[in-house]
Amino acid sequence: MKKRHTTLLSGLLSLTAALAFAQKAPINSDFHQWAITPPMGWNSWDCYGPTVTEAEVKANADYMAANLKSNGWEYVVVDIRWYVGNDTAHGYNEKNPEWNIDEYGRFVPAPNRFPSAAGGKGFKPLADYMHAKGLKFGIHIMRGVPVIAVQRKLPIFGSKASAADIYSKEGQAGWLHDMYTVVAGRAGAQEYYNSLFKLYASWGVDFVKVDDLSSPYHKPEVEMIRKAIDLSGRKIVLSTSPGETPIAEAKHVQANANMWRTVGDFWDSWEQLKEHFDVCNRWAPFIRPGAFPDADMLPLGHLGIRAERGDDRMTRFSHDEQFTLMSLWSIFRSPLMFGGDLPSNDAFTLSLLTNKAVLAMHHNSTNNRQLFRRDNLIAWTADDPKTGDKFLGLFNAQDQELAPANEAAWASNIITRQTPGQIQSVDVDITGATKLYLNVRDGGDDIAWDHADWLNPVLSNGSQTVPLSALPWKSASAGWGKVTANKSVSGADLLVAGKTYEQGIGTHSNSLIEYDLPAGFTRFRATAGLDNAGAAQNTGGTLQFLVYTKNPLRPMPADSAKIFVTLAQLGLSGPCTVHDLWTGKQLGQVTGNFAPYVRRHGAKLYRISTRGTATAK
Structure with a gap:
């Protein structure tokens, strides 16, 4: 230097x-x-x-x-x-x-x-x-x-x-x-x-x-x-x-x-x-x-x-x-x-x-813990050591579910950094199909920041081959960032196990890309790979690639879900007063149980008190 x-x-x-x-x-x-x-x-x-x-x-x-x-x-x-x-x-x-x-x-x-x-x-x-x-x-x-x-x-x-x-x-x-x-x-x-x-x-x-x-x-x-x-x-x-x-x-x-x-x-x-x-x-x-x-x-x-x-x-x-x-x-x-x-x-x-009430809970609460998890409806609680009040966080983490892997037209093995070349060949019969859905999942480790590449993806009818990355997709969603043609999701070159690829689709786990298929094509071929950009940034990166010819998305859950909590679960007996920490509103008294609606991907935070009108401390 x-x-x-x-x-x-x-x-x-x-x-x-x-x-x-x-x-x-x-x-x-x-x-x-x-x-x-x-x-x-x-x-x-x-x-x-x-x-x-x-x-x-x-x-x-x-x-x-x-x-x-x-x-x-x-x-x-x-x-x-x-x-x-x-x-x-x-x-x-x-x-x-x-x-x-x-x-x-x-x-x-x-x-x-x-x-x-x-x-x-x-x-x-x-x-x-x-x-x-x-x-x-x-x-x-x-x-x-x-x-x-x-x-x-x-x-x-x-x-x-x-x-x-x-x-x-x-x-x-x-x-x-x-x-x-x-x-x-x-x-x-x-x-x-x-x-x-x-x-x-x-x-x-x-x-x-x-x-x-x-x-x-x-x-x-x-x-x-x-x-x-x-x-x-x-x-x-x-x-x-x-x-x-x-x-x-x-x-x-x-x-x-x-x-x-x-x-x-x-x-x-x-x-x-x-x-x-x-x-x-x-x-x-x-x-x-x-x-x-x-x-x-x-x-x-x-x-x-x-x-x-x-x-x-x-x-x-x-x-x-x-x-x-x-x-x-x-x-x-x-x-x-x-x-x-x-x-x-x-x-x-x-x-x-x-928000002073939320930050006061963050500063001073004790015994912070998950109260329960019912599928994707989740409750957390904590104590106010000065008053004996309870804090309650309710979360609706429901998502639109995907069809299981056994319904896919093709599914890869789990690809990790230990997989030879960090790739697997894709070859799928799409005869008669009008739709193609490319799906990448986290591979079961609940880590969704891995970068995934569909490398050299092509449609073929035996005599003609068309690069899929040259065709427009109907819709594309990625767990993070934007699905990108001929680049990784990070915007860099498509790079897998040290090898650079000119053509492909860079995405993320979890992701779903939908195509309307041109008529007459009978096979989809590609190479599925774990991109270096993701593999270098965490240990234990895992991916699974899946191909569907029918929409794998299940019906969308309701916009809100009721989350049922008993006061006994919180160690309280009624009547109790409930204060919404985010809105600052007093919600009145409850006895026995409390069951508010929570929006999908949303949350509620409450202070629950046996002392009369609950206030933010």
Whole structure:
């Protein structure tokens, strides 16, 4: 890398770090007290990907201070690759990145994106800007030691070792190659992490999100990071990412971090949102003050300005789905990190973020748990420890059902990353058919972010062959994003197991594409494949491809469903009063049972009290 692409902070940073070591004693208090309620804030990832600028961060902070701070929103977090001066949206620049790194192998902010960092100031001026507004400042980092620091054998502050003495290529992230693993126990390994967090403490950082740490779970580095924070002299909240963190490590991560991811990256996809009912149910037993399972960011409002997923848009979630998202995250007590661009927020989104009754439940409730699940009608409950009131969340996750695989004209085996070539050949007799339906499902693992490709799809009548990707579909729906001809659903080339395909259809699980068939064709042929873009971003990616010649959609469920709850299930006896947290309305008294209608994909949140008229606390 050219020397002019590197920022060497020899004098000022060395002095700052030395003073930090000399003047600040280790923190002895329990770090769980630093975030006793679930952290709430804004993160740049969903709208700006790895390209956010200082001006954009400040604009979002200004909005938060003016409109959200009084409701408990306080963290402003700069996400990934703030140290690269020429990163790109919709795919990281790994060809010729302009690194900014100090003489001790620690990345520092790119001054062309963060002008206040020039002259060796790092993020301190930006953190000071947040603190002056009563906000807190956070950053994202990748686990490990920079590859560029290893290649240059840069020294480690506080150690005689260099970066080349502490690294291993084993465990390097498959989706971004900036870092190598730090090998615990080697001379200089702990000192490297100590030097990182001493630097961040000197900047005034309050929150660090450490990526590539949760899945797979890097226990030795979790422990080194925990120790480094405790030695830093500053109360820095620790968030691990991305998930799902192994449930077997729940106790360990709970003892070392303030929040940890329970899923991979979550976007504005109903299928992904629906998966969270199972995820939250499995992680609810591990909620405790200062340690929170993290259901990931809130992809609401104005998204995708320069993001890694999708185009510039308002969230694809309907209003009902947004109520479901905010209700589940709140009664589950997930951290709330808003992903949309706040300055271009709309009134509806702002109302979701400032409902005092819902946020009070999120802050203060206990014993948060799923009460029952009856197919796709779901109830959650929690306690108000001060009043004895009960909170009740009701969710209607019903969907239009698809015909079973045994009714398909053709169905693939489950395709995973272990499938040879991550593909399977498709050859279907469509003689006499007037319709063709291409369906992709999640393969049974309830993970709907896998990218799927119908490669080289053709219709044939024995003498004539027509590429299906050249024909218009009648309708096309994807679990996330848009079905795309001759590109993957991410907008990149169709790429499966390292091989690029010119023709095909990029989609997502779950998805359904409908065609009116031209007359006379007797066969449909293609190759079904797991696209690299999805396979590289999560472990255990699974897909099943199906072909139907008759409409596989079952009749649509009713717009609303009655969800029946007895007061005894909540541990209450009537009469009780019911207060709707979202509308603020008192709904009167109930005895014995409560059975409201809930819209499909929608949610209701209630406070139920035996104390007379229920009020929001």
